[in-house]
Amino acid sequence: MKVKIDTKEKMHVITVVEEKLPANMTEAIKKQLLKFLSEPIKNVVVNLKEVKEIELPAAEALISVQLTFSEANQSFVLCNLQPPVSNFLDKNELLGIMNITPTESEAWDIVQMEEIEREFL
Numbered sequence: 001m002k003v004k005i006d007t008k009e010k011m012h013v014i015t016v017v018e019e020k021l022p023a024n025m026t027e028a029i030k031k032q033l034l035k036f037l038s039e040p041i042k043n044v045v046v047n048l049k050e051v052k053e054i055e056l057p058a059a060e061a062l063i064s065v066q067l068t069f070s071e072a073n074q075s076f077v078l079c080n081l082q083p084p085v086s087n088f089l090d091k092n093e094l095l096g097i098m099n100i101t102p103t104e105s106e107a108w109d110i111v112q113m114e115e116i117e118r119e120f121l
Contacts, residue, residue: 001028011043011075011111012036013104016051021058029061033076034068042074043115045107049080059094066099075099075114079107 004015014033021029036044046062062078069076079101081089089095101107 001025001032003032007041008108010041010115011045011108012039012041013045013047013107015047015049019050020053021051021055023055023057026057026061029058030065033065037069037072037074042069042072043111044069044075045077045079045104045111047080047104047107048078048082048085052082052084054085054088056092059089059092063094063098073118075111077101077107077110079104 001021002017004017006013006015018025033044033046036042066076077099080103081100086095089098099110101110
């Protein structure tokens with residue numbers, strides 16, 4: 001999976017530079033994203049602005065990664081979903097269980113709010 005990584009103070013912003021996330025990229029998606037849990041900055045925002053198509057196993061891999069981040073008390077947010085991707089996820093009843101924001105800026109806000117919540121707990 002081709003990505004562009006931008007590291008911020010409290011998160012990594014991973015921009016996927018592929019038009020399609022096919023089923024055969026499932027393991028690559030997991031491996032590439034889960035490695036951030038072993039880094040000093042663990043929160044991840046995945047920007048899907050370039051992705052126009054996603055296959056079910058790839059979407060399920062993103063959910064699996066999100067759950068792993070959640071169990072590790074770290075943030076994992078998807079943003080900038082294109083309408084075909086959003087429609088596909090909604091049709092397969094996955095949209096509601098994913099942590100998704102319309103923009104990257106809103107994803108940053110979610111990460112920062114979750115960081116504050118974790119500090120209080």
